[in-house]
Amino acid sequence: MSTPSRYWREIPQRYRLEANKCNRCELTFFPPRLLCPECKNRKLEKSKLTEKGKVITYTIIRVPPAQFSDQAPYAVGIIELEDGVRLTGQIVDCAFEDIKIGMKVKLEFRKLFEEGHAGILCYGYKFVPHGE
Amino acid sequence: MEGIIGYGAYIPRNRIKVEEIAKVWGTDAPSYKRGLMLEEKSVPSPDQDTITMSVEASKNALKRAKIDPADIGAVYIGSESHPYAVKPSGTVVAEALGATPEAHTADFEFACKAGTESMFVALNLVKAGVIKFGMGVGADTSQGAPGDALEYSAAAGAAAFIFGRDKIVAKIVDTYAYMTDTPDFWRREYQYYPQHGGRFTGEPAYFKHVTGAARGIMQNNDMKPEDFDYVIFHQPNGKFPLRVGKMLGFKKEQIEPGWLVNKLGNTYSGSSPLGLAATLDIAKPGDMVLIVSYGSGAGSDAFIFKVTDHIEEVRNLAPLTRDLLDKNKNYLEYGEYAKFRRKIRKAD
Numbered sequence: 257m258s259t260p261s262r263y264w265r266e267i268p269q270r271y272r273l274e275a276n277k278c279n280r281c282e283l284t285f286f287p288p289r290l291l292c293p294e295c296k297n298r299k300l301e302k303s304k305l306t307e308k309g310k311v312i313t314y315t316i317i318r319v320p321p322a323q324f325s326d327q328a329p330y331a332v333g334i335i336e337l338e339d340g341v342r343l344t345g346q347i348v349d350c351a352f353e354d355i356k357i358g359m360k361v362k363l364e365f366r367k368l369f370e371e372g373h374a375g376i377l378c379y380g381y382k383f384v385p386h387g388e
Numbered sequence: 389m390e391g392i393i394g395y396g397a398y399i400p401r402n403r404i405k406v407e408e409i410a411k412v413w414g415t416d417a418p419s420y421k422r423g424l425m426l427e428e429k430s431v432p433s434p435d436q437d438t439i440t441m442s443v444e445a446s447k448n449a450l451k452r453a454k455i456d457p458a459d460i461g462a463v464y465i466g467s468e469s470h471p472y473a474v475k476p477s478g479t480v481v482a483e484a485l486g487a488t489p490e491a492h493t494a495d496f497e498f499a500c501k502a503g504t505e506s507m508f509v510a511l512n513l514v515k516a517g518v519i520k521f522g523m524g525v526g527a528d529t530s531q532g533a534p535g536d537a538l539e540y541s542a543a544a545g546a547a548a549f550i551f552g553r554d555k556i557v558a559k560i561v562d563t564y565a566y567m568t569d570t571p572d573f574w575r576r577e578y579q580y581y582p583q584h585g586g587r588f589t590g591e592p593a594y595f596k597h598v599t600g601a602a603r604g605i606m607q608n609n610d611m612k613p614e615d616f617d618y619v620i621f622h623q624p625n626g627k628f629p630l631r632v633g634k635m636l637g638f639k640k641e642q643i644e645p646g647w648l649v650n651k652l653g654n655t656y657s658g659s660s661p662l663g664l665a666a667t668l669d670i671a672k673p674g675d676m677v678l679i680v681s682y683g684s685g686a687g688s689d690a691f692i693f694k695v696t697d698h699i700e701e702v703r704n705l706a707p708l709t710r711d712l713l714d715k716n717k718n719y720l721e722y723g724e725y726a727k728f729r730r731k732i733r734k735a736d
Contacts (some may be wrong), residue, residue, distance in 0.1 A: 271484040326734055327434070348435065349401055349718070365443040365484055366435040367471075377471055379439065379480060387716070 263378050270380035273305040273363070275341065286341050307363040308386060309337035314347060314355055323369040331355055335383050349384040362386035390515045391556040391693065392549050393455070394702065396448025397665040398441045398527075399545045399652065399712040402431040404725045406540055412722045413535045420540055425626020429543040429653025431720055432529045434728050438467040439477045441546035441658075442527045443484045448706035449523065449548040450485065452557070457486040460550070461519025462510050463493045466502030466657045468575070468582075469529045470495050481525065492519070499573055500622055501683020502526065503547065503657035508563055508689050511551045515560070521552045528656035533581035534731055541625055543653025547661035547709075557702055558668060558677065558693035564605035566597055567687025574685070584684070589624075593686050598622065598632045601688035602680045609692060613637040616692075617675040620663035622682035623649035645670050646679075651713055657683075664693075666709035673697040 268274040269287045277284045278292035279301055286305060291298045314333035317324070324330070331347040333355070347355055348366065361383040368378045405428045410417035421427060432441070442465050450457060463482040470477045478493030496502040496509075503526015510522030527546030532538030551560075572593035575582035585593075598621055606612065613619070619642045621629035626649050633643045646663030655662055660681040667677055675695040682688045726732045 267483055271480075272486055348433065365440050365447075366433075367437060367440060368435070377437075377439075379484070382435065 260376050263376060270368075271365070273307070273381065275303050275305050276300040277303045284339060284341055286343065305341055305343075306338040309335045309361055309383075311347065311355065311357055311359045311361060312336050312342060313357060316352055323371070327369075333361075333383065335361055346382040347384070348382050354385070360386045389556060389559055390511065390551060390553050391559040391696075392668070393521070393552040393555055393557060394449040394451070394453025394550040395557065395665050395668055396445045396450070396452065396548045396706050397546070397662055397709040397712055398444035398448065399662070399709070400430050400432045400436055400441070401716050401718050402433060402720050402728065403428045403717050404431055404720045404722070408720070408722050408725070409540055423627070424540060425630070425650055426540055426653065427650050429541060430545055430655070431725055431728055432544040436544070437471045437529050438465065438469050438527045438546070439471055439480045441529070441544065442467075442477065442481045442525045442548065445527065445546035445548040446481060446485055446523060446525060449550045451706040452702040453521075453550040453552070454705075455521055455550070455552070458490070460485070460487040460521045460523055461491055462513055462522040463487055463491055464496060464506035464510050464522070464524050466496040466498070466504070466506035466524065466526045467528050468497055468499055468502060468656055469531070470497070498687065499684035500624070500654070500656040500659055501681045501687055501689060503659075503661045504679070504681035504689040504691070507549050507551075507661065507691070508565065510549075511560060512563065514551045514553065521550055523548060523550045525549075526657040526659070526661035528658050530654065530656040531581055531729065534726075536581070538582070538584065541654040543655050545652060545655035545658040545662050547658055547665045549661065549664075555698055556696050557699050558671075558695050561676075561692035561694055562605055562609050564601055564608060564690040565687065566601040566604055566690070568597070570597075570684075570686035572684045572686055589684065590628075593684060594622070594624065594628055594682050595632055595635065597686050597688040598680050598682050599636060601690040602636050602678065605678070605690040605692060611692070613642070615676060616642060616678045618642055618645055618667045618671065618677045620646035620660050620667055620677070620679040622660045622680070622688075623647065623663065624654045624659070624682075626650045648709070648713055662709060668695070668699065669703060669708045669710065671695040671699060673699060
């Protein structure tokens, strides 16, 4: 179970997909880093990831961590966004049999989990099918 | 000149039909469908609430407004189902949009009127010159007690409006508020479901306040029902907005574009704002639009908007409300619905 401070630290990434980009070798990092692992450049610019992508692979979680027990079974996928960055996230609003590798998805803001009956509500991104 | 510069809607994809609810409680579905003019209603997924739907509707409004979210000076969320008892919804929404830290935020509550309250305040702060851009959102994941008449209508949805002075989609002509202390519907602290006064929610509550606000704003602006192209009333069921429209002298054609309730249900604070979003989706430059909300307790806010040429440029930059309502639906059985709405819970 996370604490409010850990959740709070991740808000820029979880809510707004804030990443950073190396202005020398043009690599984008998510979550943001202090220096570029390729060229060790410390001058990294703030950037925002795109909100559309496609499913690279996925699995169905049937034995979940404790805070996700109410949600199981659920789908988790690796999603490649249009800017090339890959993220892990739940794929929702879609029957398991309809999830396909290569399927277009977009990001939606959802509740990720609740810290018990009295703790904080943790929000962030999930992925839903994108029919365009 | 002030008015709406961007608007956005969000409706969850789950639906439950009136027949499915009636089957469980042994009631007569055809008489509910006829009496309330309801066919089905939207249901939020377990990971959706007022905050998540407000974020999605606001992002759609931002797509149309095309402004830097950091320039939004006020983020107001109107709902009777704020997820926290203590902790604002608005901070999460503003943070998700990128409107923090230089913004004022508040959560409004006034039964089904909270959405237009948030719009009323955001708009008037822009008019007063206090802020450059202000956003008002109406959102709810409303609950009806199992077996209560409200269970057939209590639905989920959100609409967001960004107000500003340039590139206006709909110019504000006037605002008006009408309210009295009328206990027709309430929910006490620690109670999960609201209670209501049955038929008392009609004449002395909904009809008195909606007609009071509509007549008041029309009188102040020397306007008659025939001067409007469209009108949106709060939609607790299908029948009330059509009946109040007839009482005031409006025609069905003026009401229908924003009348979503038969397929959507009552989205409470999102109800008349979603009707306004659907109406702006089809309105033409120069059209006059009247919106009258209603919140139990009780009161109505009224707004007159004049649609501008700019509507054509922004309309298709975000999903249309009728598309969200009619496409990509997922029908639930009562058991799934009961789980989604936490009417039943898994053992710890």
